[in-house]
Amino acid sequence: MKKVKAFPCGTVANMVCGFDILGFALNEPCDEFEVEITDEPGVHIINNDDYNLPTDPEKNVSGAAMLALMDETPDVRGFIIRSTKLIKPGSGIGSSAASAAGVVVAANYLLGNRFSKLDLVRFAMFGEKVASGVKHADNIAPCIYGGVTLIRAIHPLDIVSIEAPLLHVTVVHPQIEVRTSDARQILKQQVLLKDAIKQWGNIAGLVAGLLKSDYDLIGRSLEDVIIEPVRSILIPGFDEVKKRSKDAGALGGGISGSGPSIFMLSKDAATAHAVAKEMEDVFIKIGIDYHTHVTTINQQGVKLVSE
Template identity: 70%
Template sequence: MNEIIIKCPATVANLVCGFDVLGMALEEPYDIMEVSLLDEPVIRITSKDGFPLPSDPALNTAGAPLLAMQEELGRPVGFGLVIHKKIKPGSGVGSSAASAAGAVVAANHLLGNIFSKEDMVRFAMFGEKVASGVKHADNIAPCIYGGITLIRSIFPLDIISIPAPLLHVTVVHPQIEVRTSDARQILRKEVLLKDAIRQWGNIAGLVAGFMKNDYELIGRSLEDVIIEPVRSMLIPGFDQVKSQCKEAGALGGGISGSGPSIFMLSKDRHTAAAVEQVMKTIYDQIGLDYHTYVTTINHEGVKILSPHALL
């Protein structure tokens, strides 16, 4: 096999209180990538959707991971990538991670699955460094592993898959861009001990809530006293969305990654649809364009599709 088509899921990083350590894969939206082996050791990248993606692989979130993979292979091999990007860059739902994770999963498959999932996360983090200036795995890990993941450490890598009850996810993407690198720069470099203690309790409570299928504990733990108070100022209507969606029955939620997307978790699809309507009403009143998604957790991660998927 010299060419495959893959589906790369969007992801929600942080899950409110778990900055850089928790992430979740979504069923929608997703990118489609066509990846092929080349006879010469080069990386050729083509975008099919008009987004200005760098053609230099070292500057591309899909290309940089493949360069790292090439270096470790130690033998000449090249890759061609055609990216159908449906996850808008700067949206806060893992656009760069989808490109990075999709590229390494596809390349690994074409090479005969010689690398582990942990290896692929390690390669894909080079793409996140291109996007944000630092390596982090809270989008990459769920994109590759599927479901909800805990990144206990990235040096060395220590990734744990977290079981969770059925959850419906509503996402609103206000049509503004918040660059991850910019959103990191505004964060405080030091935090109060009392805030750190509260945050640790929420992270532990959220993980316990997922594992115990305890919806009420999940809802109580979706609180961020460190990152959200700063980043939410970049997102018009954030406070309204969060409070009114909870009034509509959502368990809770917050900023997806670095924003501007906002996600909310619900126990059932009916509530998730009601939450979507609240989001639409708020942004209609503000007069800001937006996209919404009502979806669930993707438990597969990057998926290999049939050769006829694009027909």
Template identity: 70%
Template structure:
């Protein structure tokens, strides 16, 4: 099973917009076990916790199993390609992959909104916040809008025109919890209005396949001015990418990864070159991805080994 990386926040769409990427993906294998409960086996070098309640996939599966009346045992083997802490939905991939896989093993008895709810317990383990903006695109694929998370997640899948996504992950650490703490809890109404004008316009640009409007709407007057300070090279990457023809972009999730959207592959390659240049000049190890939007979300590549 492949669980995709995801970009959350999407500039103006803080906490409400996200999309799935065709790469990188975590590889996960799930199977039913005789012993009820959750077993986590990490097949990578990240030394993530294996105690289910402290593991992202584990916490999601525990929430899933609480909704299943009969005793069920699930073992999950995880080989992560999405580096934890990179800001492209590493924890969401584990949580989304786990619940989609478990649901498949039990005959798909839960709906996508229900799976999102279970997986949000995994996000809580990782960041302290039960947010859905990486989980939802991981489960639905494509671009998703979270209208609300309470009382239940209200998820709106949005069709989008073809978009190329260039991502750079500079190897610095920005913890989601720290990135949340530096945000002001009160924002000027004036800026909030600008932000929701941009969110509305971004949704319209996506649905109407209007690249120019998407570009104009990719403006964040609230979060980016604060958080971009945590990410060396941010302004250079953003300005250089836009000069190279990118529609726009910004911080992926809470960083440190940055993403840029482009209309065509040649532009996305030029953006990738800008990203390399900036981080080579800064002497920072970094990794880039040039990919497109994943329309399926978590993908079963082989029959479940039940």
């Protein structure tokens, strides 16, 4: 086998109260990467989309991840990556994580699955560093593992799968730009102990709600007293989207990653579609273009298709 197609999907980092530690994978949208082993030394990137992403592998998210993998595969001379991005960069649903994760999962398949998922996360984090300057794993991990993942610690990397009940997800991507670096910069470096205590109560509640399939507890725990009050001001319509989504029956939700996308979780598909309608109404009223996705949590991670 010399060639495989990988379909890494969008991911939602933070999951409201789990800033930098929780994330989950979506079943759509997904990118498409064709990865091929070649005798030509190095990583060769061919873009099949209109995003004009850099083709220098050191400056390209997929390329940087693949170079990290190649540091540990001296028997391989080169890879060709044919990239078709369908997850819009800057949307806040893990576009760069998909670029990084997709190619290393594909390469690992071609190499006989010699690396663990944890290794693949480690390689893909080099891609995140190119994208945002920070080697964070809260999109990469769910993209590769599927489901809901906890990054318990970064040094050393400790990833835990949090088995979740069936959850329907509605995502709205208002077509505005929120740069990850800006969204990081406005955060305060100190938090009040009393707010931190509220936050860890909610995180513990969310993890327990997921593992116990307790939808009410999940809903009660989807509360963020630290990050959301600061970041939500960068997203016009955020408060109204949240209120109308919950009124329509959503369990709860919030900013996806550093935004501008907003996600909501629901118990059933009908509610998730009703939530999408509310989200769309808000952005029509404000006059901002948007995309919505109504999907479910992806339990599989990166899908592979070999020809």
